[in-house]
Amino acid sequence: MKITMVDLHGQYERIREEINSAIQEVLDTTAFINGPQVKTFARHLAEYNQIEHVIPCANGTDALQIALMALGLQPGDEVIVPVHTYVATAEVIALLHLEPVFVDCVADRFTIDVTKIEEKITPRTKAIVPVHLYGQCADMASLMEIARRHNLYVVEDTAQAIGATYTFRNGHKQKAGCIGDIGTTSFFPSKNLGCYGDGGALFIRDNQLAERAHMIANHGQEIKYHHDIVGCNSRLDTLQAAILDVKLKYLDEYTAARNQVADRYDKELASVKGIILPQRANDSTHVFHQYTIRVENHRRDELKDYLMQQGIPSMIYYPIPLHLQKAYTKEGQGKGTFPVAEQLSEEVLSLPMHTEMKPEEQEYIIEKIHAFFNR
Ligand SMILES: *Cc1c(COP(=O)(O)O)cnc(C)c1O
Numbered sequence: 001m002k003i004t005m006v007d008l009h010g011q012y013e014r015i016r017e018e019i020n021s022a023i024q025e026v027l028d029t030t031a032f033i034n035g036p037q038v039k040t041f042a043r044h045l046a047e048y049n050q051i052e053h054v055i056p057c058a059n060g061t062d063a064l065q066i067a068l069m070a071l072g073l074q075p076g077d078e079v080i081v082p083v084h085t086y087v088a089t090a091e092v093i094a095l096l097h098l099e100p101v102f103v104d105c106v107a108d109r110f111t112i113d114v115t116k117i118e119e120k121i122t123p124r125t126k127a128i129v130p131v132h133l134y135g136q137c138a139d140m141a142s143l144m145e146i147a148r149r150h151n152l153y154v155v156e157d158t159a160q161a162i163g164a165t166y167t168f169r170n171g172h173k174q175k176a177g178c179i180g181d182i183g184t185t186s187f188f189p190s191k192n193l194g195c196y197g198d199g200g201a202l203f204i205r206d207n208q209l210a211e212r213a214h215m216i217a218n219h220g221q222e223i224k225y226h227h228d229i230v231g232c233n234s235r236l237d238t239l240q241a242a243i244l245d246v247k248l249k250y251l252d253e254y255t256a257a258r259n260q261v262a263d264r265y266d267k268e269l270a271s272v273k274g275i276i277l278p279q280r281a282n283d284s285t286h287v288f289h290q291y292t293i294r295v296e297n298h299r300r301d302e303l304k305d306y307l308m309q310q311g312i313p314s315m316i317y318y319p320i321p322l323h324l325q326k327a328y329t330k331e332g333q334g335k336g337t338f339p340v341a342e343q344l345s346e347e348v349l350s351l352p353m354h355t356e357m358k359p360e361e362q363e364y365i366i367e368k369i370h371a372f373f374n375r
Pocket of ligand 1: 059085089131159160185186187188198199200
């Protein structure tokens with residue numbers, strides 16, 4: 001029995017024939033760049049998300065950058081981001097000479113603490129970038145109210161939550177990434193909808209904004225060699241689009257499989273004292289990109305090492321909050337500035353979670369976690 005964090009090979013094996021023929025079709029036509037599969041996949045994903053436009057691009061980081069460029073943000077503009085997230089979210093803000101403004105997180109949901117956003121808003125604030133971390137939406141109802149009140153753009157980093165559904169207080173439902181002005185996602189192989197290399201996309205409702213984002217991803221041109229705005233080169237390969245178009249059909253099955261694994265962890269680990277299981281929000285479904293527990297009493301690293309010795313991998317997403325990363329330190333924002341994120345960085349542990357998990361594998365993981373706390 002070999003336990004892994006993800007099992008991309010097992011997932012491929014189950015759809016091998018379909019994937020191979022989709023790849024062969026691209027090879028036979030040699031339309032490697034902007035082949036018809038790119039448009040087809042974008043249309044299918046737009047239908048899945050019930051959104052007007054899906055604009056494919058090269059990766060999830062580019063998607064964030066293109067989003068901020070499309071909104072026309074100017075150097076010095078401030079963008080609010082959660083401090084407990086993957087670096088890409090803040091990186092693109094800094095790259096564009098915008099100012100990342102960090103906000104602490106809520107411990108049970110792991111996402112941005114919406115009650116701490118307004119105190120960070122200044123006349124230069126232009127946008128908020130919530131991150132739907134680990135596969136569950138941030139508190140978007142409250143966040144959208146704040147954004148509306150202060151006339152701010154909202155860009156949802158949906159790299160970990162594609163397929164999640166958010167329900168507003170009036171019962172209205174929307175897919176993650178389709179609530180704010182722009183949603184961005186990543187098709188990195190281990191993401192919930194992963195390709196076999198790099199890939200990403202933007203979700204946009206507004207026609208003009210979508211046109212701008214599309215142009216930016218394509219050297220700022222609509223007509224070849226007519227560059228109306230400054231853009232970049234960020235394309236989704238035809239091969240990747242062909243693979244993704246096959247895998248999109250299975251996304252809901254994959255989400256269900258992940259939820260089954262999560263339900264089992266929930267049930268079998270509920271009695272373990274010393275860990276806190278991930279909370280299920282009542283306004284968002286969870287697609288369990290990660291099943292992340294919190295380990296109390298400073299025993300996280302000890303548990304991680306113990307599991308490793310038993311042949312069980314686990315991961316820390318993320319070990320250092322952004323304000324304590326060298327590249328993002330700021331005067332007056334040392335240790336203690338964002339206590340919840342700092343605590344999370346010392347407590348979080350993501351357990352193996354993937355679509356191919358066998359019951360006996362999970363049984364073994366659960367047994368060893370019990371064994372650790374019963375020693
Ligand atoms: C993976 C990820 C990204 C970046 O995606 P890439 O495709 O690797 O560039 C951005 N934000 C979050 C939260 C992610 O998990």
